[in-house]
Amino acid sequence: MPLITPxxxxxxxxxxxxxxxxxxxxIVAQRRLSACVDLFAVQSVFLALTATLVAFLTGIHHIYxxxxxxxxxxxxxxxxxxxxxxxxxxxxxxxxxNVNVPSGLLICGGLVMLAFFITQPIIPLGFLLTRDxxxxxxxxxxxxxxTMIARKKAVTQVIGFLxxxxxxxxxxxxxxxxxxxxxxxxxxxDVLVGAIIIGIYTHRLHDAFDSVDTSKLTILKE
Amino acid sequence: xVKVLVLIVMQTVILLGVAPFIVGLIRKVKARLQCRRxxxxxQPYADLVKLxxxxxxxxTTTSWIFTAxxxxxxxxxxxxxxxxxxxxxxxxxxxxxxIIALVYLLGLGxxxxxxxxxxxxxxxxxxxxxxxxxxxxxxxxxxxxxxxAIALTAGSTNLSTIVHKTALLEGIVxxxxxxxxxxxxxxxxxxAETGRVPVDNPATHLELTMIHEAMILEYSGRYLAxxxxxxxxxLLVFLTLIANVSAPWGIATSLEPAALGIGLAAYLAKxxxxxxxxxxxxxxFAKLRLFRVPELLGVAFILALLGVIFFYVLRG
Numbered sequence: 001m002p003l004i005t006p007x008x009x010x011x012x013x014x015x016x017x018x019x020x021x022x023x024x025x026x027i028v029a030q031r032r033l034s035a036c037v038d039l040f041a042v043q044s045v046f047l048a049l050t051a052t053l054v055a056f057l058t059g060i061h062h063i064y065x066x067x068x069x070x071x072x073x074x075x076x077x078x079x080x081x082x083x084x085x086x087x088x089x090x091x092x093x094x095x096x097x098n099v100n101v102p103s104g105l106l107i108c109g110g111l112v113m114l115a116f117f118i119t120q121p122i123i124p125l126g127f128l129l130t131r132d133x134x135x136x137x138x139x140x141x142x143x144x145x146x147t148m149i150a151r152k153k154a155v156t157q158v159i160g161f162l163x164x165x166x167x168x169x170x171x172x173x174x175x176x177x178x179x180x181x182x183x184x185x186x187x188x189x190d191v192l193v194g195a196i197i198i199g200i201y202t203h204r205l206h207d208a209f210d211s212v213d214t215s216k217l218t219i220l221k222e
Numbered sequence: 223x224v225k226v227l228v229l230i231v232m233q234t235v236i237l238l239g240v241a242p243f244i245v246g247l248i249r250k251v252k253a254r255l256q257c258r259r260x261x262x263x264x265q266p267y268a269d270l271v272k273l274x275x276x277x278x279x280x281x282t283t284t285s286w287i288f289t290a291x292x293x294x295x296x297x298x299x300x301x302x303x304x305x306x307x308x309x310x311x312x313x314x315x316x317x318x319x320x321i322i323a324l325v326y327l328l329g330l331g332x333x334x335x336x337x338x339x340x341x342x343x344x345x346x347x348x349x350x351x352x353x354x355x356x357x358x359x360x361x362x363x364x365x366x367x368x369x370x371a372i373a374l375t376a377g378s379t380n381l382s383t384i385v386h387k388t389a390l391l392e393g394i395v396x397x398x399x400x401x402x403x404x405x406x407x408x409x410x411x412x413x414a415e416t417g418r419v420p421v422d423n424p425a426t427h428l429e430l431t432m433i434h435e436a437m438i439l440e441y442s443g444r445y446l447a448x449x450x451x452x453x454x455x456x457l458l459v460f461l462t463l464i465a466n467v468s469a470p471w472g473i474a475t476s477l478e479p480a481a482l483g484i485g486l487a488a489y490l491a492k493x494x495x496x497x498x499x500x501x502x503x504x505x506x507f508a509k510l511r512l513f514r515v516p517e518l519l520g521v522a523f524i525l526a527l528l529g530v531i532f533f534y535v536l537r538g
Contacts, residue, residue, distance in 0.1 A: 018403065019402070102517055113531060
């Protein structure tokens with residue numbers, strides 16, 4: 001007699017994915033940079049919990065390793081790096097955005113609907129427990145992408161990028177019970193290096209323009 | 223018929239009796255978190271008695287709306303309270319309306335309060351009414367949508383059916399996500415509608431920030447008592463709605479005395495717990511600038527919308 005029936009298991013996975021999506025909206029609505037980083041850390045914890053649940057339900061052990069790595073790298077190391085960048089650069093909140101917060105929220109609501117609409121024909125073809133999460137995973141990727149477009153500060157753009165990566169991870173666990181371990185290790189390494197590089201790049205940007213607004217990069221300078 | 227009458231009387235007594243206690247409890251929690259001893263949790267009762275004894279002063283420039291509003295507000299809020307299952311899952315007035323009637327009964331009270339704010343012709347009243355109109359027009363869609371999300375999972379707009387099904391774990395097990403989203407949205411809506419901290423500060427009379435206090439600035443004596451009591455009642459109705467829709471466990475499903483006793487105890491525990499939570503939230507967050515309020519309410523709207531979408535997609 002299994003501890004959790006497949007039906008309840010798949011509902012718990014759905015609930016975990018819904019919590020991930022909830023934190024996405026928190027990031028879109030939040031202006032304070034450090035709060036955005038905290039929300040990203042919380043999102044990564046939810047992602048790890050969902051992945052652990054998938055591992056438990058399917059008995060595929062390498063997903064446990066991926067979940068543990070998610071907690072260590074995305075919930076602890078990367079938020080630390082980003083917080084240090086925020087502290088050193090002395091930027092606390094983002095006041096000017098390309099898209100203001102209320103319309104950003106509405107656009108994200110639309111993106112969620114779009115994601116659900118696109119995955120509608122695909123989902124019934126799947127036979128995995130976690131197939132419903134695919135729609136949410138796509139929605140999270142789109143919202144991460146939107147965050148990168150809507151925000152001007154380099155730090156929030158990084159967070160958008162990382163949110164996209166979280167969406168990809170969720171999508172991989174939803175559609176295929178996770179990628180092979182070697183691929184996931186590579187992805188984690190890439191993400192970590194990416195976050196470090198963007199941190200350094202933000203410092204350079206701050207030194208050159210005295211601001212971390214990436215839209216300044218479009219101005220030509222002699 | 224007798225049963226319905228008994229239920230109506232019991233629920234009215236409980237709602238009216240508990241409302242000032244909740245207000246006092248929130249104040250006490252906030253005082254404690256600020257390292258003050260704070261007034262007794264029963265202070266609001268004493269305030270009400272005092273106000274009822276005082277002679278009201280009514281400005282000569284006001285019309286009948288000003289004097290009628292406290293009664294309309296009080297009556298409509300109480301009626302709304304009778305449309306919510308409190309400690310028994312049966313609703314006394316279920317023949318009279320469902321969840322949509324509840325939303326618009328509360329809306330009626332708000333509408334008259336806004337008119338009364340304008341009626342006296344003072345600048346503060348008008349300002350308060352204008353702000354209240356912004357907040358009310360933005361909370362309404364979020365509230366209706368979040369309630370629809372819950373109603374969809376239960377397959378009914380009757381709160382009694384919704385509570386029954388959730389208590390038996392029918393709706394919530396097949397769809398935990400819509401419930402979660404709707405719950406989060408309802409909490410934000412409740413804070414905004416009852417003038418709590420991220421939107422309005424009930425403890426201040428600072429002209430730059432007040433919304434609810436600005437509208438009722440002209441009231442005194444028994445009119446003020448009624449308005450204050452109705453405000454406490456509205457808060458209690460929202461807390462009851464949130465508590466019983468998202469965690470209805472312990473609610474009495476029959477009219478046996480034992481079940482009623484357990485239901486009442488569970489109800490008081492749940493509502494007090496939520497009041498303590500509100501006290502903590504109010505101490506943690508600063509009030510938002512007025513122009514940031516639409517962002518918060520936008521979040522509530524989107525959450526509620528997601529709740530509805532999730533219902534169709536996850537179980538489509």
